[in-house]
Amino acid sequence: MKILFFIFSISLLLLACTTQSTGTVVYDTQNPVQENKVVKEFDVRLHDSFVEPPVMVVDEGDIVKLTFFFEDPVFVSLGDYVNDYYTTGQAAFTADASGEFTISCKSCDDDNAILGFLDVR
Known part of the structure; x- marks a missing residue:
């Protein structure tokens, strides 16, 4: 009985060492x-139903x-990126050569929708 317990303990130890040494690296694709x-x-x-985009040089x-x-x-x-309606939030995207993005106000008329531009260098 002691011999079987010893063999079982050794096999568990070997299994634990093997699984720890073969770890996998996971790349976070959700992080832009x-x-x-x-x-x-x-x-x-x-401000007062008017969007003021910042000057953005990227x-x-x-x-x-x-x-x-x-x-x-x-x-x-923002290009292929589309977010839902919100009042405060964040959006991240990669600057491309066009540098275009659109912001429109849900409670405003279409005249208040603007097309913003990034100054892409």
Whole structure:
């Protein structure tokens, strides 16, 4: 009985050593901030139903992070990235050569929708 217990203990020890030495590295694909990428952050505010986009100078391939502060819910479309209506939130996207993004106010008429531009270098 002691011999079987000893063999069982040794096999468990070997199994534990084997599983610990063969770990896997998991890459977080949900995180838009990747190595060697520059993150540039900007605030966008809504004053009296008028969107005031900041002056944004970025390099192509930079991660652009926008933080929104609006009095009324707004809809934000950033290229392929589309977010729902919200008053305060953040959106991150990669700057491409076009540098376009759209901000519109849900409670405003379409004349208050603006097309913003990144100054992509």
